[in-house]
Amino acid sequence: MSNNELSILNQYHDIVDATNIVSKTDLKGIITYVNSKFIEISGYTEEELIGKPHNIVRDPKLPSTIFKELWRTIQSKNVWKGVVTNLRKDGTSYTVDASIFPILNSEGEIIEYISIRHDITQLLELSSKLEKINTYNSKQEHLAKEKLEAGIINDMGNKECSVIHIASDILSGDIYSIYKMKNKATFLYLIDGQGHGVSPALTVFAISSMLNQFVYDVNSLDELIHRLYTNAKTFLGEIEQLSYTMIMISPDKKSITYSSGGMYPFLIKKANEIIKIKANNGVFMNFSPIPICTTIDIAGWESVLLYSDGLLEHENEALKECMPNEIINNPSGIKDSMKKISQHKFEDDVTIIYLENKS
Incomplete structure (x- = not known):
């Protein structure tokens, strides 16, 4: 050598x-x-x-x-x-x-x-600590999810209302509820907190909790919106934004008052015609003005459908029959749509609310 x-x-x-x-x-x-x-x-x-x-x-x-x-x-x-x-x-x-x-x-x-x-002693100890932290976080997220679901109030029967909700994460950024008011008006909303994970989920949960407090003490959507957003401004972060659709159907079911911002048009089916109701506000942020409300005549309406953007932004030929227009035209296929949608992985939450006029 x-x-x-x-x-x-x-x-x-x-x-x-x-x-x-x-x-x-x-x-x-x-x-x-x-x-x-x-x-x-x-x-x-x-x-x-x-x-x-x-x-x-x-x-x-x-x-x-x-x-x-x-x-x-x-x-x-x-x-x-x-x-x-x-x-x-x-x-x-x-x-x-x-x-x-x-x-x-x-x-x-x-x-x-x-x-x-x-x-590798320290490496294994660190790995064990991380596993414990992840286990703890997972438990906390499940608890938060249970609290979120506990906050969802549905005063409507299954014959009148159907909901498809697929969360992309353990904590959902979409939240919804449906209420039967004291004056027999129907109030429903869908809120989409922009982003994923804990922060937007907690924000929409806080909004939902406030709605739950205010909804039975007001007589109009305009009053409810004013109280809600005056309070919401106090805790919304600088870059946080909410997309939302809130509608109130009059006791006689002849008119709808709505306030919507940052969402796709909600749909109303009336005499075999599908009416698209576009947003009348921008997304809500902590510097936004109080959203306006609009009232329209819907006498003779058959159904209303609200939906978040998760499904429409997930392009998939297999889900063509699950799109909002298809669902409102063929409500009997909602269960099949739910089954198909649940088999897919989405990057965003998917929420569809179908309300039928049974009067």
Whole structure:
């Protein structure tokens, strides 16, 4: 071997030695060499290790089957890799990612074994902490979702109203409710908090909670909107925005008063005609003016349909029959639509509210 080759080989040795826990044993597993990192992590001196069986650092809690497999592998001239727990001199444990190599002579016979190990104790502890945090967060999100669902009030019977709601995340940014007012008017709304995750979900939940407080104390949508948005401005963030549609159907069911912003047109079916009612406001932000309300005559209406943008922005030929226009034209297919929609993964929440005039 040339001096240059020897120099390169020594550099390789130094690099491995400086970054790993290294030891050598003879064919019986007796330690013949340990590097400084082995000494440091084990707590033994070099004199206490050389000449001792390598199982001096073995954790007795580890199953013997692991070591039987280890010996079977390396004696077959193969490399064994695995994660094992070792014990320090003081009895504390540490975990290593180990690779054990059989070293062969020119005749292909095993002459010794070299073990190269990485201390992964802190990595495993961090992983365990992250798992606990994720488990905690998941539980909290489920609790928040239950609270969200508890806030959804539906005063209508199943024969009058059908809802398709598919959340893209464990916490939904869409929220809706339907109320039967004291004066027999019907109030329903759909709010879409822009974004995903906890923040928009909590915002729409707060809005829903306020609506639940105000709705039975007012006589008109205009009064409700004024009270709601005057209060909502106080906690909306600078970049938070809400898309919404709120409608109130008169007790005699001959007119609708609505306020809508940032949503697709809601649909009214009347005498086999589909009427699209466009938004009459912009999205609501903390600097927006109080939204206006508009009243229209709908005498003789058959059904009303509200929907968020999740479905329309998910282009899929298989869902063509599940689009809002198709649903309001063929309400008997709502269950089939719900089944089809639930089989797809959406990037945004999907909410469709169908209300039928049973009078």
